[in-house]
Amino acid sequence: MAALAAVAAARRRVMVKIRYVDQDGSEHVVEAAPGISLMEAAVKNGVASIEGECGGACACATCHVYIPAEWQALTGAASEDEQMMLEFGIEVDERSRLGCQIAVTPAMDGMTVLTPRSQR
């Protein structure tokens, strides 16, 4: 029993806070385990503006997010497949990424992710 409590405590320590902000200004701060995607963290925590319809297969673009410039170094660059899928997105700009293609890392603690107006 003590071992289970220790494992649970260790998991809580490594949870990463991600702040999702919709274009109407509403915010959802969620706790995400490192390794899951920004899409999974949003869907599991009820962020309605991110659907993740294809389950993370880079095939729907319903997980389109904007990564503010100050956080882009942590998310890396989009792959060729991701860039191709973003071409089908709406309101795509230089901050655009697919949330399913970005794995949460501990360094992202406190990161803000914006969602497009079209995904309300």
Ligand code: FES
């Ligand atoms: Fe479908 Fe990201 S969940 S492209």
